[in-house]
Amino acid sequence: MRKVVAIYPGSFDPITNGHLDIIERGTRLFDELIVAVLVNTEKAPLFSAEERADMIQEILGNRAPKVRIATFEGLLVTFAQRQNARVIVRGIRAVSDYEYELQMALMNRRMQPEIETVFMMPSEAYSYLSSRLVREVFRFGGTIDGLVPPLVIERLRSKLVRL
Ligand code: PNS
Numbered sequence: 137m138r139k140v141v142a143i144y145p146g147s148f149d150p151i152t153n154g155h156l157d158i159i160e161r162g163t164r165l166f167d168e169l170i171v172a173v174l175v176n177t178e179k180a181p182l183f184s185a186e187e188r189a190d191m192i193q194e195i196l197g198n199r200a201p202k203v204r205i206a207t208f209e210g211l212l213v214t215f216a217q218r219q220n221a222r223v224i225v226r227g228i229r230a231v232s233d234y235e236y237e238l239q240m241a242l243m244n245r246r247m248q249p250e251i252e253t254v255f256m257m258p259s260e261a262y263s264y265l266s267s268r269l270v271r272e273v274f275r276f277g278g279t280i281d282g283l284v285p286p287l288v289i290e291r292l293r294s295k296l297v298r299l
Pocket of ligand 1: 211
């Protein structure tokens with residue numbers, strides 16, 4: 137049987153425990169999971185693509201042999217096709233995520249009909265969690281313990297002056 141390669145794309149600015157939850161679930165379903173960090177987000181990212189990818193690599197270490205970390209620019213479906221990926225994984229937290237995700241999934245399908253988008257739900261403990269909130273809470277002195285790995289807190293500390 138052909139092995140199923142899946143892509144888990146995102147900004148990951150920074151990676152959260154919600155993302156890690158999806159990665160873990162994804163590795164149970166697919167033969168290979170490529171965590172694909174978007175280089176040029178429309179929003180200016182806090183961490184460079186290399187910093188974001190390095191953080192993920194360090195956090196996963198060699199605990200996740202099925203996971204590969206990459207950065208990509210341009211269209212996701214073009215990158216997915218080059219990687220021979222048949223599946224795009226996206227995490228859905230709440231109904232509010234669905235509309236945007238549906239638009240992306242259908243646009244991606246229109247461009248590349250043989251790639252299927254699979255939506256996965258993270259643990260409900262992370263259903264309110266986002267990278268944007270993590271950055272904001274940290275910046276204004278709130279605690280983000282338990283929402284991101286300790287390494288992310290360390291990197292946020294060296295990147296941001298807390299207000
Ligand atoms: O973590 P995010 O910011 O929600 O991830 C969004 C991402 C990276 C999946 C999306 O912006 C994307 O795929 N960007 C690449 C450009 C592209 O393919 N755009 C068309 C999407 S239909």
